[in-house]
Amino acid sequence: MNRKLILFYILFSFSSVFSQTTGETVVAGALVYNYKGLEAGADGDLETARTNFERALNYMPYFARTLVNVQICKDVEARIVTRRHAVLLFSCMNNWGSADAVESLKLINVVLRKNPTYTPAYFLRAQIYRKLKRFEDAETDYYKALKLSPEFALTNYFRGKLFSSLQKYNQAISDFTRTIEKDATYAPAFLERGIVLTSINKHDRAIQDFEIALKAWPKWAATFTIFGAYLNRGMQNIEKKRYYAALSDLNRAIELNPKFAESYLNRGIAFQNLREFDKAILDYNYAIHLEPEYAAAYYNRGHLFQTRKKSDLSIADYLSTVEIEPDHKQAHYRLGELYIKLKQFEKCIPHFAKVIELNPGNYWAYYWQALALEKTKNYRDAINSYIAFLEKVPAEHKNHKVFAQERIKKLTKVAAK
Template identity: 25%
Template sequence: MMKSLFITLMFMCVFTGTLVSQVADTVRVGRQNMMQAEKAYNDGISLFNQAKLTESMQMFNEAISLRPNFVEAFYNRGVVKAEMGDINGALADFKIALDANPEFAMAYFARGRMHMTEGDRLAALKDFTGAIASDSRLYFAHYYKGVLYLEDKEYDKAIEDFTSAINIRADFAHAYNDRGSARKLNGEVQAAISDYQQAVLLDPGMALAYNNLGSIRLELEQFNQAHDLFTTAINLSPGYEKALNNRAIANLKLGRYDMAMEDINEVLEESPENFTALTTRGMIKYRTNDFDGAAEDYTQAIRINPDFAPAYLNRGIAREILRDARGAQLDWEKAVSLGLTEASDYLD
């Protein structure tokens, strides 16, 4: 899924026409303040685009001091605060903007992203829904709403929102990728393949989508295709650990044990605590008859993540070969208790 905030600044034109001489002084001052506020506002945007966040903040502060009801300035100051990591400050500014304009779609969306960052999923969902209610064509609000549903395993709802985003913006590669993931998890394998293929067609540099497509090919036992897709992902994003782990599995299935070990060791050199990679290396060692080494890797994976059921299943298999029947039985029972039902096939 996308990591960028998709929060943007709002630009406002500055008009510098001459004041009519007959206007009362109070009106003249008010108009002058408004023009100065708009200039400070646009200077703030320019500075933001130059990554000068402190200076940008100062300009939005000035705009607000000159025009206390400047809703867009509160919104943009909130964006700057978000970029600076001041989440509470950003939320406060977005609230001011929404209190002044309850139909401000971008403020709903921006606040939703802040809530999402803070882990307040219900508040985020409410704000994304509010953004869509105010502007139904705000495609990235549909997208992030879909992301929330995907993470909550509500796959039908996720697919619906990703589809809405795609219907509004047909070249939205990330929405195709994430809809593919929702469809895969929903059991719609061919539809998922189609979405991943469309994602890489729209964005040939999206390593994530190549990895996801490769994962389906791996599950379908199309190991050569899977291997090539993982290789593309790694070439696009060197050191991509998930793709390296997956290519190691593809190489393992193809009987290329040395290549599999090379891939998985690259992962573990960078991330020694990667329990998934440790489990994969255990599988490689098992296939090359290093049963003690396999059991050791599975044990290390379990130490890092005691709830990782596949490591218990695989360690049980290695222990059985090592004639540790009791240890094997306990491992398989633990795997079943963690929800890995296939481990029950090994129990007496």
């Protein structure tokens, strides 16, 4: 089996959820022994194949593909399927590269012509149909497998993953629920149902499923979808100004994955809103430590420094923000504000100009730019900026409109000299 096919098999047979865990050694061990089992099975040595599959399950007891492989070995012993047909099935899975999907389909069809009631062959063929993007055929094969063996929980599990990939979320949830009803110990069904629930923003229900899954298999903790559910709910709580609830969720997200910068950023925002400024700064600092190019962390820390009247620190952070993200409108605007207050008018002009370039409707940027241009004796440009302000500013800002009109009159006289 060439390296391309090995890589494809690994990616295909091992869901993206598992590949994101921190248990790389566990994952690698399971994959290696599963692959060795397939090689032995394709060579006709089913005893060695089963030994290797069971070793794979020692690493990862929930590895669905390996569970199916073990079932095939058991079915040979029980004479439910012939040894020859089992070898064909293992050969099919050992030859699963994209270029050979059609050939794999032929091998499975040989088995099904001779043994049309053999359930595992149907959901193996369904996986090939998925690879070939023949999704209706895949769904039909899962239905046949369920009709033949309605008690076999993995069929619902595999079909649920198909529905999830097709964004048929209600059907996916139904299938994962049926898997759990048939086998409440099969933790990946809770995990996958939780993932689907996060896709439809039902974070509370998703988190309930994730906690059950984590008790069974803690190595899923660093999976983004799991700690991300807490992160997303924490962010929603921040938007609703429920800051203590946000802290609870963000603490859990950090506990599950202590190396994800966005969790610290959002916890910092929660702390800042609770006026726990020192804690907020620590979280912003650590977010930057984890991601030195994290513009949002610099911006939020800069904003905190600005509210605490630490102008130098604030300016430094805003400058870092626009260096990383040159089109960050808010950072440019706040730099302009700070330079105006510090009477550093030359420095503020390019920042307000950038805000206007990015958002021509920002009338305050025209107003402050006009003031800075006037202070630096760029009178004609100042007049134009005041005019632009008057064209855009809402009627309720009467005092600022009157001021701008007066400045235009005065500057017009000055510029005429």
